[in-house]
Amino acid sequence: MSNLPRDVLFGAGDLPPALPVCDHYAGVEPRMTKSLQLQAELGPVFDVTLDNEDGAPVGGEIDQAQLIVGLLNGPDNHHGRVGVRLLPLQHASFTDVAATVLASPRAPAYVMLPKAESVADVQRALKAIDALGGSAVPVHVLIETHGALRDVFAIAALSRVESLSFGLMDFVSAHRGAIPLSAMGVEGQFTHPLVLRAKLEISAACHAAAKTPSHCVVTEFKNNRALQAAAEKACRMLGYTRMWSIHPAQVRPIVEAFAPTAAEIDDAIEIITAAQAAQWAPIRHHDTLHDRASYRYFWHVIERAHRTSLAGAPQLPAELRLAWFS
Numbered sequence: 001m002s003n004l005p006r007d008v009l010f011g012a013g014d015l016p017p018a019l020p021v022c023d024h025y026a027g028v029e030p031r032m033t034k035s036l037q038l039q040a041e042l043g044p045v046f047d048v049t050l051d052n053e054d055g056a057p058v059g060g061e062i063d064q065a066q067l068i069v070g071l072l073n074g075p076d077n078h079h080g081r082v083g084v085r086l087l088p089l090q091h092a093s094f095t096d097v098a099a100t101v102l103a104s105p106r107a108p109a110y111v112m113l114p115k116a117e118s119v120a121d122v123q124r125a126l127k128a129i130d131a132l133g134g135s136a137v138p139v140h141v142l143i144e145t146h147g148a149l150r151d152v153f154a155i156a157a158l159s160r161v162e163s164l165s166f167g168l169m170d171f172v173s174a175h176r177g178a179i180p181l182s183a184m185g186v187e188g189q190f191t192h193p194l195v196l197r198a199k200l201e202i203s204a205a206c207h208a209a210a211k212t213p214s215h216c217v218v219t220e221f222k223n224n225r226a227l228q229a230a231a232e233k234a235c236r237m238l239g240y241t242r243m244w245s246i247h248p249a250q251v252r253p254i255v256e257a258f259a260p261t262a263a264e265i266d267d268a269i270e271i272i273t274a275a276q277a278a279q280w281a282p283i284r285h286h287d288t289l290h291d292r293a294s295y296r297y298f299w300h301v302i303e304r305a306h307r308t309s310l311a312g313a314p315q316l317p318a319e320l321r322l323a324w325f326s
Helices: 005-009 029-042 061-072 094-102 119-131 146-150 152-157 168-173 193-208 224-236 248-258 262-277 292-307 318-325
Strands: 022-026 046-051 082-085 111-113 139-143 161-166 212-215 242-245 283-285 288-290
Touching: 005 262, 005 292, 022 029, 022 248, 029 046, 029 061, 029 248, 046 061, 046 248, 061 082, 061 094, 094 111, 094 119, 111 119, 119 139, 119 146, 119 152, 139 146, 139 152, 146 152, 146 193, 152 161, 152 193, 161 193, 168 193, 193 212, 224 242, 224 248, 242 248, 262 283, 262 292, 288 292, 292 318
Parallel strands: 022 046, 022 242, 046 082, 082 111, 111 139, 139 161, 161 212, 212 242
Antiparallel strands: 283 288
């Protein structure tokens, strides 16, 4: 019987997929290529999502899909962590674009569905994706409409769905001016009650279904301090385990913000190592009692440290990485 923490502490289906903490979007060919090159440099600590929705010129959606397939199968896709944002289900070219992407010899790591209006919308899209040969491709869903937010727990519970993302700008726009423009900014998106409610609903739905909640964009991409603060709030206050990037300069600050501190990692290693030695019976650490409930928390810290280790800068000792993650 396995004595590995992940096997002992969690039952089947209890853990969300171990996705990278940053999801970087690019829709123009030079930026898509640059993003893939940055991923090769830093390692698979972030995903690259090639954008066939906002990144494609009107009328050029099929050409964009063909370009994306070329990049999926090109030499810069080193880690296989490249996804694709499809067109909305309601778009006239949805089927053609999805068919082009899903016929790629190298499948995308996931596809993102934008503009869903309901759980029924998502189910129809899933049926179409499966019919086009994409039944093995994980699906992420953007929650950016009133209907999708209403059905967010049902969408998160769908077995084919791996992650939910919050679409801040479309969600604010859907309120027809009732939410001020400031709510799209780095400060307002954390203080406006309707926006904050949406973020919390998405996070709660994901955790209830063991899926990955992905936080929205920060458009002030040159303000690293604001980005860092937003990423830390998303991670430590709202329960998000992943966040969007829309500029290469945002990737590293997001990864660093989602990484546990050195002190948190040290405590987690000490506690999990002692618990494993005690065959997962309760232990005392710095005069505090720990048992399986807290072991699960500290294992999540270790997994986050593993997922946020930039290339050449691992946060866990080599022997533990080999023992726990090989």
